[in-house]
Amino acid sequence: MKPAPFDYTCPATLAEAIALLAAHRGEAKPIAGGQSLMPVLAFRLAAPKILVDLGRLPDLGGILIEEDGVRLGARVRWRDIERDDRLRRAHPLLAAAISHVAHYQIRNRGTVGGSLAHADPAAEMPGIAVACDAEFQVAGPSGERTVKAADFFTGPLSTVLAADELIIALRLPPWPSGRRWGFEEFARRRGDFALAGAACFYDLDGAGHARSVHIGIIGACTRPHRVAKAEALLEGRVVDEAAIAATAAAVSEAVDPPDDLHASAAYRRALAGTLVERALRRAAA
Amino acid sequence: MPIRFEVNGKLVEVEVEPRTSLADCLRHGLRLTGTHVGCEHGVCGACTVIVDGVAVRSCLMLAVQAEGSQIRTVEGLSDDHALSPLQAAFRKHHALQCGFCTPGMITTAHALLSEEPDADAARVRDVLSGNLCRCTGYIPIVEAVLEARAAYQAQDKGDRK
Numbered sequence: 001m002k003p004a005p006f007d008y009t010c011p012a013t014l015a016e017a018i019a020l021l022a023a024h025r026g027e028a029k030p031i032a033g034g035q036s037l038m039p040v041l042a043f044r045l046a047a048p049k050i051l052v053d054l055g056r057l058p059d060l061g062g063i064l065i066e067e068d069g070v071r072l073g074a075r076v077r078w079r080d081i082e083r084d085d086r087l088r089r090a091h092p093l094l095a096a097a098i099s100h101v102a103h104y105q106i107r108n109r110g111t112v113g114g115s116l117a118h119a120d121p122a123a124e125m126p127g128i129a130v131a132c133d134a135e136f137q138v139a140g141p142s143g144e145r146t147v148k149a150a151d152f153f154t155g156p157l158s159t160v161l162a163a164d165e166l167i168i169a170l171r172l173p174p175w176p177s178g179r180r181w182g183f184e185e186f187a188r189r190r191g192d193f194a195l196a197g198a199a200c201f202y203d204l205d206g207a208g209h210a211r212s213v214h215i216g217i218i219g220a221c222t223r224p225h226r227v228a229k230a231e232a233l234l235e236g237r238v239v240d241e242a243a244i245a246a247t248a249a250a251v252s253e254a255v256d257p258p259d260d261l262h263a264s265a266a267y268r269r270a271l272a273g274t275l276v277e278r279a280l281r282r283a284a285a
Numbered sequence: 286m287p288i289r290f291e292v293n294g295k296l297v298e299v300e301v302e303p304r305t306s307l308a309d310c311l312r313h314g315l316r317l318t319g320t321h322v323g324c325e326h327g328v329c330g331a332c333t334v335i336v337d338g339v340a341v342r343s344c345l346m347l348a349v350q351a352e353g354s355q356i357r358t359v360e361g362l363s364d365d366h367a368l369s370p371l372q373a374a375f376r377k378h379h380a381l382q383c384g385f386c387t388p389g390m391i392t393t394a395h396a397l398l399s400e401e402p403d404a405d406a407a408r409v410r411d412v413l414s415g416n417l418c419r420c421t422g423y424i425p426i427v428e429a430v431l432e433a434r435a436a437y438q439a440q441d442k443g444d445r446k
């Protein structure tokens with residue numbers, strides 16, 4: 001379908017963009033790559049009065065790799081992450097997860113900030129943000145604030161972002177070398193939205209026990225989340241087959257997946273456990 | 286609102302509504318009907334064009350967002366006299382039947398091979414997974430793209446000299 005009519009503006013500064021969003025009180029939508037928003041407009045699931053294009057705002061791009069972590073500017077595209085060789089060492093989980101995002105053409109325009117703001121429960125970037133305890137840098141009319149990933153997503157396509165706020169950047173905590181990790185997802189066609197996905201990582205202490213266990217789930221949920229019960233089960237244990245099986249079972253029990261035409265809730269529940277099992281096996285290998 | 290961009294090497298100015306997709310602007314505003322519109326929501330890849338060197342879905346981009354860009358459509362990938370390497374390979378391998386998806390396949394493959402002339406079969410399959418073909422099947426399409434690599438590799442070597 002064609003989108004409903006709207007006005008369009010392409011401001012040159014962040015302050016101007018935020019002022020425009022504030023002036024239109026929820027009737028304006030920001031657009032960057034548009035890879036999530038354009039289908040929403042085409043289906044007329046949203047009919048904003050005006051689009052505020054972020055395409056000409058300075059300083060929203062850029063991948064910074066520093067002592068205190070990886071900073072992804074909001075307008076960094078999947079293509080930029082995919083082609084940044086430094087990230088494979090600085091954040092291998094991010095690089096692996098992002099290789100699953102959508103298809104070639106979409107990867108050339110889709111952005112980090114757009115995916116986070118769109119908040120699809122099956123999307124990889126929100127899942128990695130939550131699994132890694134990332135922080136969102138958000139700008140609004142009264143200045144900037146920082147939001148923890150665990151607090152950012154409130155439900156399917158829903159976040160704490162106000163109508164006049166913009167994501168500026170995502171900051172992922174540093175990734176220690178030697179960290180064990182695995183990322184697994186299942187989609188019917190590579191590049192499509194995952195029916196479920198799992199991001200798992202932990203560090204090993206001197207005795208070979210798992211420490212700081214993180215298990216994040218996408219797809220089999222209404223918002224990306226960590227599975228505290230399963231993490232606690234694995235914490236301090238040797239990651240062997242028995243521990244992996246117990247952790248995977250705990251994940252299947254803990255998740256609350258949607259039931260839709262793509263897959264039943266029961267299937268997604270089982271799949272989430274299986275993917276955690278595979279991710280942990282990969283991490284332990 | 287009026288917008289200006291370059292299409293296939295020619296600067297154009299065209300009047301569009303803000304909601305007009307780049308695909309509709311190319312087809313209706315500029316009569317470049319080689320770009321096909323299949324699903325209109327970013328699933329089928331038929332409308333793929335090359336914007337500032339990278340393949341994008343022109344149904345997922347507003348025409349107004351193309352202001353100042355350089356765009357190549359399928360019309361800009363051949364000179365009307367001889368078949369381009371991709372066209373020749375598609376013909377040789379029977380990589381099309383109804384032809385609806387073909388412009389998207391050709392623009393996608395051209396963007397890929399221009400950037401990655403050594404792309405292997407797995408990479409070609411991965412990239413073409415974003416372009417739906419419902420009649421030929423992918424085997425001849427992948428074969429055609431792999432065969433066309435030679436021309437892009439030669440071009441790449443020439444550029445480096």
